[in-house]
Amino acid sequence: MIKKRTTLITGLVIIIVTNVIALAGVAYNRSGEPEAIIELAERELAMPYRYGFSEENSGLALTFYWRTDSESPYNRYSYDGNEQSWLNKEKLTEIGFDTSLPLDGPDARRQYGKMLPRKAYLVMEYDGVAHQAAISHQQNKLAEAQDLFANNPGKSEFERQLESAQERLDAEKYKNSRLFVIDAGPDKAALQARYANKANHIIMQGEIGLRVSYESNKSGSTGDTLIGYVKGINIKRVNIAHEYHALFEQVTNDGTNRYQSKEPRYVVKLAIGKRGEPWVEDVRPSAVP
Amino acid sequence: MNQSSKTSAQQRADQINAFQNELAQLAQDQVLNLSPEQQRAIDNYHHRLLSQYQRTFDIDRSQQQKQLSIGMRAASFLGALALAASVFFLFYQFWGRLGTSSQLVILISASLLTFVGTLFIASKDSSGYFTKLAGLVSFACFVLNITMLGQIFNITPSDNALLPWAALALLFAYAFDIRLLLVAGILCIIAFVSARMGTWGGMYWLHFGQRPENFIPVALLLFAWPQWVNHIRFSGFAETYRIFGMITLFLPMLVLANWGYGSYLNIDSGVIEGSYQLAGFIISAAAIWLGIRKHWREVVNTGITFFVIFLYTKFFDWWWDVMPKYLFFFVLALVAILCLVILKRVRSPRKTKEVAGQ
Numbered sequence: 001m002i003k004k005r006t007t008l009i010t011g012l013v014i015i016i017v018t019n020v021i022a023l024a025g026v027a028y029n030r031s032g033e034p035e036a037i038i039e040l041a042e043r044e045l046a047m048p049y050r051y052g053f054s055e056e057n058s059g060l061a062l063t064f065y066w067r068t069d070s071e072s073p074y075n076r077y078s079y080d081g082n083e084q085s086w087l088n089k090e091k092l093t094e095i096g097f098d099t100s101l102p103l104d105g106p107d108a109r110r111q112y113g114k115m116l117p118r119k120a121y122l123v124m125e126y127d128g129v130a131h132q133a134a135i136s137h138q139q140n141k142l143a144e145a146q147d148l149f150a151n152n153p154g155k156s157e158f159e160r161q162l163e164s165a166q167e168r169l170d171a172e173k174y175k176n177s178r179l180f181v182i183d184a185g186p187d188k189a190a191l192q193a194r195y196a197n198k199a200n201h202i203i204m205q206g207e208i209g210l211r212v213s214y215e216s217n218k219s220g221s222t223g224d225t226l227i228g229y230v231k232g233i234n235i236k237r238v239n240i241a242h243e244y245h246a247l248f249e250q251v252t253n254d255g256t257n258r259y260q261s262k263e264p265r266y267v268v269k270l271a272i273g274k275r276g277e278p279w280v281e282d283v284r285p286s287a288v289p
Numbered sequence: 290m291n292q293s294s295k296t297s298a299q300q301r302a303d304q305i306n307a308f309q310n311e312l313a314q315l316a317q318d319q320v321l322n323l324s325p326e327q328q329r330a331i332d333n334y335h336h337r338l339l340s341q342y343q344r345t346f347d348i349d350r351s352q353q354q355k356q357l358s359i360g361m362r363a364a365s366f367l368g369a370l371a372l373a374a375s376v377f378f379l380f381y382q383f384w385g386r387l388g389t390s391s392q393l394v395i396l397i398s399a400s401l402l403t404f405v406g407t408l409f410i411a412s413k414d415s416s417g418y419f420t421k422l423a424g425l426v427s428f429a430c431f432v433l434n435i436t437m438l439g440q441i442f443n444i445t446p447s448d449n450a451l452l453p454w455a456a457l458a459l460l461f462a463y464a465f466d467i468r469l470l471l472v473a474g475i476l477c478i479i480a481f482v483s484a485r486m487g488t489w490g491g492m493y494w495l496h497f498g499q500r501p502e503n504f505i506p507v508a509l510l511l512f513a514w515p516q517w518v519n520h521i522r523f524s525g526f527a528e529t530y531r532i533f534g535m536i537t538l539f540l541p542m543l544v545l546a547n548w549g550y551g552s553y554l555n556i557d558s559g560v561i562e563g564s565y566q567l568a569g570f571i572i573s574a575a576a577i578w579l580g581i582r583k584h585w586r587e588v589v590n591t592g593i594t595f596f597v598i599f600l601y602t603k604f605f606d607w608w609w610d611v612m613p614k615y616l617f618f619f620v621l622a623l624v625a626i627l628c629l630v631i632l633k634r635v636r637s638p639r640k641t642k643e644v645a646g647q
Contacts, residue, residue: 235443
């Protein structure tokens with residue numbers, strides 16, 4: 001057996017040193033000027049849905065709701081998993097995927113299909129070009145639905161389509177997240193130089209995956225392409241300190257949920273530190289959508 | 290007279306009890322009767338020995354004590370798990386009502402105080418059961434400490450946390466001869482080494498489980514470890530390392546024998562599955578042979594278990610869809626009986642030689 005004194009000293013060293021290293025990392029992350037300070041509303045940082053064990057958890061962490069722009073004509077609202085044309089072969093190679101095997105090779109689909117997601121820095125744009133494009137798309141869809149309804153009077157299916165188009169536009173304007181992942185790369189400094197606006201761009205660690213997109217027409221396969229997708233961000237939730245809990249208790253007790261109100265119920269001022277780890281600087285009730 | 294561990298002391302005590310029972314039987318059968326002086330000398334010697342072992346190692350001196358010890362071990366294990374869970378949920382319930390500074394103080398103090406508390410209990414507890422309980426609670430507090438720090442400050446998840454957890458678990462294990470915490474430490478090491486293997490292979494560490502081959506290096510390390518470092522003073526530690534080494538090797542092989550797509554190898558999945566099935570049979574058979582040769586019972590048993598699992602998996606692949614179910618299970622039963630017959634025949638020549646040798 002190990003001597004008692006040695007055990008005591010070793011154990012204390014393990015516990016103390018581990019905590020010191022963890023807290024030193026936190027201090028480093030928060031040292032100096034934050035890399036970004038951004039105000040996100042309830043649409044982007046949502047309260048948790050409590051069930052099971054989580055009902056007994058008195059802590060509070062808000063979940064990031066982020067999006068990628070879907071290029072599907074059928075579904076413009078997408079989260080992770082949707083392929084992004086900006087995650088092309090060159091970008092995927094830059095992130096670290098081995099894309100040297102020709103796509104028309106016999107083993108290409110298997111090799112590329114087996115590749116696991118890789119770590120990358122993700123650039124997230126808040127209430128910017130990507131969100132405006134999403135709104136414009138829904139406005140166009142509404143206009144199309146209005147034309148169809150006007151040209152097909154009395155047909156209930158077109159009336160329903162019009163209602164749906166209006167709901168989707170309202171959702172895009174007032175409820176859907178305005179945080180879009182618009183770029184990724186292995187070099188954080190390069191991304192920071194390219195996206196210098198700290199007020200509506202944040203850079204966080206995440207993962208990028210790779211797929212083979214199968215192109216085919218009626219006569220058979222015409223060629224495959226490599227395309228990437230955003231798998232997720234590494235920090236999915238942000239802890240809320242006790243000093244801000246009162247506001248969230250008020251929000252919880254008012255009987256509404258975020259889908260019922262056009263306006264978000266709170267705004268969170270979030271800072272991003274040197275290690276890409278966020279912390280909350282302030283929380284306030286929202287008066288502005 | 291000196292025994293190095295509780296296991297060896299218990300074996301010696303069992304040997305003494307068996308000797309005393311056999312001596313009584315021989316006297317009853319009129320085969321051997323010791324003189325009163327001889328009987329007294331042996332009794333005094335055994336009494337001194339057993340008393341010393343009981344003081345030092347808290348051994349079981351009778352069958353009844355043994356059965357009670359089994360019960361105490363089970364109670365200690367369940368109590369430790371329940372108390373650790375209680376600590377976790379207690380913090381979970383109340384931490385949101387505290388400021389950040391208070392949360393930090395409570396987390397770090399809990400780790401330090403339960404650690405010191407475990408050392409204090411160990412100094413008073415000769416049985417080891419309460420020490421095991423306290424040790425597991427202290428380990429749980431430390432895991433909670435680091436996990437909650439990560440949540441409070443939104444720290445990026447990292448496999449580095451596994452190292453200090455492993456270090457503390459192994460410290461408790463070796464300081465107080467607690468196999469449960471040795472297992473906890475081994476599990477942390479398995480996760481850390483496998484995650485690192487995955488990272489070196491280019492993946493994000495959290496995906497290490499999607500490439501079962503990541504577990505193979507640490508499996509070999511665990512199996513070989515008792516050969517490099519003598520564990521004679523620690524009850525069951527060498528066996529524990531070997532068992533976990535084998536499980537960590539065979540489970541990934543079993544997975545890859547059925548899911549070749551998960552391999553690092555860029556070849557046809559069917560070839561990978563066939564290769565791992567064959568390797569599974571060969572390595573489990575080799576483990577049985579090695580265990581018999583080295584008198585490592587746990588290696589023999591684990592090898593047999595996985596050999597049977599690989600065999601039954603193969604039977605399932607071949608026959609489940611083509612045979613009626615009653616016939617399928619009947620074939621499995623026949624194979625089990627065949628194994629019994631073979632093992633009995635392998636055992637019998639040895640028995641004949643032992644009797645002839647007498």
